[in-house]
Amino acid sequence: MGLSKTEIFTEEQNRMAGFAKALAHPARIAIIEHLFKINACICGDLVNEIGLAQPTISQHLKELKKIGIIQGTVEGTSVCYCINPEKWKEVESLFNTFLKRDFEIADQCC
């Protein structure tokens, strides 16, 4: 199939999986890290920074933009990208809730 049965899961579960998917590629991790490091930059800078072709970077940027993690502003011929702080806080909070667990009982398996 190659397509997940989203309808049998909760909204929360699908949202978590969706954000995780956006982070599930090293190029997108690298893009995010670079944007945090230098605050904002244009597409071409990311092409130089990361070693992938321009259309590939553009594609990864599109995906990050689609889920709202980054935003792009047209500046003449170039497009300036940066992190969307509100969305990032949302992602952070969602992951924090998911990741923070209690292991008092869970330490032994079966």
Place this chain on the structure above:
Amino acid sequence: MGLSKTEIFTEEQNRMAGFAKALAHPARIAIIEHLFKINACICGDLVNEIGLAQPTISQHLKELKKIGIIQGTVEGTSVCYCINPEKWKEVESLFNTFLKRDFEIADQCC
């Protein structure tokens, strides 16, 4: 292609992406949540809990096991699954470092 150029990224970036990929499906999110809720259970319980076929659940379990997030113990005919606490703490710590960012300067884009 369908295959990422892992060699041009750092070990950390690939690790982050790898863990994110493991969480990038609602069924695997559901499996993890259920394991945390009831501590440990057999494959069949997860098949009933989540609405997917047994081979599909088995496949998702295999992927979570491969990356080390869960562990399985054979108990007669059934296999008991639970979270691997050490690995989970590692994932939690890795994501925390990645997600926790400073927005003092980053608030305005371009």
Place this chain on the structure above:
DNA sequence: TCTTTGTATTGCAATATTACAATAAATAAA
């Protein structure tokens, strides 16, 4: 031993992802 029970594996179909060459599109500069 034969049957049942529970899980893993195999094989397959449908779809998604990754990467890039070629090209389009849009603005700036000459």
Place this chain on the structure above:
DNA sequence: TTTATTTATTGTAATATTGCAATACAAAGA
């Protein structure tokens, strides 16, 4: 207007993912 410059889009090839039916496998019970 013509020519860069920069980014997005399109098309395509290779591979990966998702899901399940069929089946294999392994241990327990009759």
